[in-house]
Amino acid sequence: MALGTDYPRQDCGIARSLELVGERWTLLILRDCFLGVRRFSDFQVHLDVSRAVLAARLDALVGAGLLVRVGAGHATYELTAEALDLWPVLHGLAQWGDRRTSPDGPRRTFHHLVAGVACGTIGADGRCRSCDTSPRPGDIETRPGPGADPTLRDDPVSRALRVPHRLLEPLVTR
Amino acid sequence: MALGTDYPRQDCGIARSLELVGERWTLLILRDCFLGVRRFSDFQVHLDVSRAVLAARLDALVGAGLLVRVGAGHATYELTAEALDLWPVLHGLAQWGDRRTSPDGPRRTFHHLVAGVACGTIGADGRCRSCDTSPRPGDIETRPGPGADPTLRDDPVSRALRVPHRLLEPLVTR
């Protein structure tokens, strides 16, 4: 889908969602935001997307109210509350993709944190297997799973993402 | 995203999912399948997608094992079990899109059926508000919601979709 063109106006929430997040790269940018990526060059090096398209997507996401640009000059991009609501969709896509294409188990696992300590693993339905609640992203820790393949990528962002950390926590790559 | 090109191979279930369902139109085709659309021309008239692209997408979905082509000649396309697993993602996108862009309430609502009779409404988390289970698509009835706008489209498929019916139930347009 292109900026400027859109799906024929359909009477459907899915189509309206896709008008915004259905473009190439958009959901991967948001995924990176949940994982803690904040800076233009980190997105670029991690996604291997062209700088022009990345700039266009970030602008579109800011314009749509899903990201805010924090600080002048060399800014960082942060998720808004509206974007946080997308977490169940991203988690669902991750689960489905892992189930289909990762025979050795998920590439990344998610764990519910309560007061900083692990409560339980998060299942396919987004609920903590231990306390049966649906934790918000800020209360979730992510770790590489059994199906992870560290040989696939070796940029600084990918390396930083291989240490367990809480979602939304800004990533330190230097 | 293009057939033949793909996301840089990333170690992430979301990226793997999007390699398949991240292309323009693909998720809308699957949405239509859940709503009961089965025939080439019905997809075409409902989505306003070019025939060439529709044919390419259907082929890709059959090749990926998400659809099966039933019957020779003028065939119908039906969802596989793997595709049914995508329901939570599609439902999540619908909820998110309706919440963002539909001030009068959802454009479409979903209701849990038990033995053919309504049990309860399905909430944002995909659970039945009455029995607190996560119904499979075959046990869900869909109806136009308060935010529906029947003036947006007037093709035979859209008209057929305005009567309440069970998900996956083949749609009759003639």
Place this chain on the structure above:
DNA sequence: GTCTTTTGGTCTGTTCATCGAACCAAGAGG
């Protein structure tokens, strides 16, 4: 059976998004 219409596509030329690569300006470090 055969004539006609509908269905399910394919083909073609054009438009527009994405790409890689070069370029540039504004901080940051020394």
Place this chain on the structure above:
DNA sequence: CCTCTTGGTTCGATGAACAGACCAAAAGAC
């Protein structure tokens, strides 16, 4: 001040999506 990094923008080339014409097979009419 000079240099390096960061955060972009610009540009020409490529390739995907588009509208619309075309076509063959199936289904319905006679």
